[in-house]
Amino acid sequence: MSKEIIKIEDLTREFTMGAETVRALRGVSFTVKEGEFVTIMGSSGSGKSTLLNILGCLDNPTSGTYKIDGVEMKDLSKNQLATIRNEKIGFIFQSYNLLARTSALENVELPLFYNSKVSSEVRRESALKALKMVGLEERMDHTPSQLSGGQQQRVAIARSLVNNPVMILADEATGNLDTRTAYEIMSIFQELNEQGITIVFVTHEPDIATFSSRTIVLKDGNIIRDQKNDKVQSAAYELAKLPKQDH
Amino acid sequence: MxxxxxxxxxxxxxxxxxxxxxxxxxxxxxxxxxxxxxxxxxxxxxxxxxxxISSMGSNMITIRPGADDRGPARGSGGDVQTLILADYEEIKEQASLLSNITPVVNGGGQVINGSNNWPSTIFGVNPEYLEIKAVGLQSGSMFTDAEVKSASKVALIGQTVVENVFPDGQDPVGQMIRFNNIPFKVIGVLEEKGENTFGQDQDDVVIAPFTTVQKRILAIDYLNQIMASAVSEDDATEAVEQVTEILRKQHKLMDNEDDDFTVRSMEELISxxxxxxxxxxxxxxxxxxxxxxxxxxxxxxxxxxxxxxxxxxxxxxxxxxxxxxxxxxxxxxxxxxxxxxxxxxxxxxxxxxxxxxxxxxxxxxxxxxxxxxxxxxxxxxxxxxxxxxxxxxxxxxxxxxxxxxx
Incomplete structure (x- = not known):
């Protein structure tokens, strides 16, 4: 029995907009075990991004409990949360969020800058290794503006990997990419998942969900479906099936 | 890290x-x-x-007649006649903190050499003047105490005067000039000092024994000022007090009377x-x-x-x-x-x-x-x-x- 990485119970999140209170999450509970590849699906406004932000310790729930590796997040200070984000979580954004005019390598190194235990040699080595995993080692000196969207997202993935996180959280990571590039990215995620990294992936595209081992569907802040996926598709195989691109 | x-x-x-x-x-x-x-x-x-100011003699002390600030209407120092030769002699004898001292009488006039003439100022002093003012000689020599005593008609001239009354570049030493029609023999030329900070040309001077200037040119029996130098710069302030005390006694001033003279050190001027x-x-x-x-x-x-x-x-x-x-x-x-x-x-x-x-x-x-x-x-x-x-x-x-x- 593998251990529970994420355990949330009765999580709610409310935003106050003037006099109105928007309830983005209305009591969500689930657990994610080590090595799972979970997709969270739902239409726009269903609360999936809010949920992911809470899972990524970027936002705090209004009520309910959230434990990572058995540690209650509510009890941690701002600085301790920063350390959790730094050492345990890799976060990937829809809009890549790379630092402009900064090389791919330095972008990947960024999280390690905030970890004083890592020396500059180790930092560079780890960043190179992470870039190699996403197949961009020969582009390490390129700045984001010199990279395609897919390549930028791969740099972002490398950045999320660089600190050996226990889980990677991706917020619509393929949302800005065409099908082919999206499948390339998904095959990278599947590879990482095979290496044992837990992945939580937010998307609204059903075909992306077929690459994961479990799908949670949210609607209006509630879970309406949570099911294992028995027939996990291989992104690499699907990619091969796509018509070849003309060059 | x-x-x-x-x-x-x-x-x-x-x-x-x-x-x-x-x-x-x-x-x-x-x-x-x-x-x-x-x-x-x-x-x-x-x-x-x-x-x-230091180049004008940093430990120089000047004693002028008349108080510094007395009454609403003040005349220039030269108009007041409270300083006489006896004062000079008394100070010279008693002040221990002074190394050099000279009486000074001065007046304006025309320096004439042949067809060249130039308006200048004549200073009647004794030989110690050069030490006090820290002026050197370019050529020739200073007059002696004996020449002062005998009121000899000898003079030293500054560069500006040389340029204006000896324009052909001949050596002025040994030549005769006239100051306000009194003939003087030039025995020396002063070193160039240039303008001072206040824009005064320090080279536009004629220097002669004070006895000569007092009697033959100005025809006065008082002094325009007394110049002295303190033993050292540090002693200047104390020397000023000493001189003040001597002069008050000499002028028989009561405790409630103000000074009828002004003693100043360069230090004050500098500040x-x-x-x-x-x-x-x-x-x-x-x-x-x-x-x-x-x-x-x-x-x-x-x-x-x-x-x-x-x-x-x-x-x-x-x-x-x-x-x-x-x-x-x-x-x-x-x-x-x-x-x-x-x-x-x-x-x-x-x-x-x-x-x-x-x-x-x-x-x-x-x-x-x-x-x-x-x-x-x-x-x-x-x-x-x-x-x-x-x-x-x-x-x-x-x-x-x-x-x-x-």
Whole structure:
């Protein structure tokens, strides 16, 4: 029995907009075990991004409990949360969020800058290794503006990997990419998942969900479906099936 | 390690925004440079005043008839006839802190040599005058005590007089000149001293024994002033008191009566003029200080915009594990780096323009070390002070709010 990485119970999140209170999450509970590849699906406004932000310790729930590796997040200070984000979580954004005019390598190194235990040699080595995993080692000196969207997202993935996180959280990571590039990215995620990294992936595209081992569907802040996926598709195989691109 | 990392991050941010950084620095650069240059000009003029006054004899003491400030209507010192030769003799005999002393009578007149003539001033003195005024001889010799006693018609002349009454470049020594129609034999030429700080030509003089000038030219029996020099510069103040005491006794002044003479040391004169130039220095520095302050506000402005502009970046940095303190330090280091670099450039520029002013405008300058230290410290402090607020604001952001900021 593998251990529970994420355990949330009765999580709610409310935003106050003037006099109105928007309830983005209305009591969500689930657990994610080590090595799972979970997709969270739902239409726009269903609360999936809010949920992911809470899972990524970027936002705090209004009520309910959230434990990572058995540690209650509510009890941690701002600085301790920063350390959790730094050492345990890799976060990937829809809009890549790379630092402009900064090389791919330095972008990947960024999280390690905030970890004083890592020396500059180790930092560079780890960043190179992470870039190699996403197949961009020969582009390490390129700045984001010199990279395609897919390549930028791969740099972002490398950045999320660089600190050996226990889980990677991706917020619509393929949302800005065409099908082919999206499948390339998904095959990278599947590879990482095979290496044992837990992945939580937010998307609204059903075909992306077929690459994961479990799908949670949210609607209006509630879970309406949570099911294992028995027939996990291989992104690499699907990619091969796509018509070849003309060059 | 952590600080080093943050330093690297901050440095990168500065390098990535070269133009903006340079423009921000400009305020600091101009501020620091002007503080240094202004202080150098102020200090320089103060020193030059001190130097010219010293060149007139730094331990010189002058005794003039008439009080310094008595009554609303004051005549010039020469009009008051309270100083006589007996006073000179009394001081010479009793004052222990004086090394040289001479009576002085002076008057204007025409110096004539053949067809050349020139209006000048004749000073009747004794041989000790040269020591007191710290003037050397270019050629010839000074008259002797015996020549003073016999009221000989001998004279020494300054460079300006030489140029005007001996225009063909002949040696004046041994020649005869006339001053107000009294013939004098030129026995020496004084060394060139140039203009003093007050614009007086110190070379436009004729010097003769005071007995001769008093009797033959001015026909007076009093003295215009007495000049003396203190044993050393440090004794000058005490010597002034000593002379005052002797003269009060000599003039039989009661305790409730004011002095009917004025004794002054050069030291006093120096401080009088120094205080004027000090005022000017303060004024200049105040103006320069304001530009430094504006430079500081420039830093705050840019840091503020920089924080706003990079809100998303701050969010990302927090999302990957940057703590509030890390963000605060990053922006603070950035502000300090900008102000210190600006400070260094400013100091260099300030020193450069000081050299320029000295070389090309020929203004006396003197760079004081304290001006460099002060302006540098002020710019570092403005960097910290004006960088703090925006940095603090950045660090207090919520990661998710910052990330969503457009």
């Amino acid at each position: 952590r600080l080093y990392n943050l330093l690297k991050i901050a440095f990168k941010a500065i390098v990535l925004n070269k133009t903006r950084t340079l423009l921000t620095m400009l305020g600091i650069i101009i501020g620091v440079a002007s503080v240094i240059a202004m202080l150098a000009i102020g200090e320089g003029s103060k020193e030059s005043i001190r130097a010219t 009088t003029f120094s205080s004027t130039s000090e005022m000017l220095t303060i004024l200049l520095v105040a103006v320069a200080g304001i530009s430094l302050l504006i430079g500081g506000i420039g830093i705050m402005n840019i840091m503020y915009v920089s924080v706003k502009e990079r809100t998303k970046e701050i969010g990302l940095r927090m999302a990957v594990g940057g703590k509030g303190a890390d963000i605060l330090m990053q922006f603070l280091i950035e502000a300090i780096l900008i102000s210190i670099t600006g400070g260094i450039i400013g100091v260099t520029l300030g020193l450069g323009s000081t050299i320029f002013i000295e070389k090309f405008l020929h203004w006396p300058t003197s760079v004081a070390l304290y001006s460099i230290i002060i302006s540098f410290a002020v710019c570092a402090i403005t960097g910290i002070f004006f960088g703090w607020y925006p940095a603090r604001k950045a660090s207090a952001l919520d990661p998710i709010t910052a990330l969503r900021y457009e």
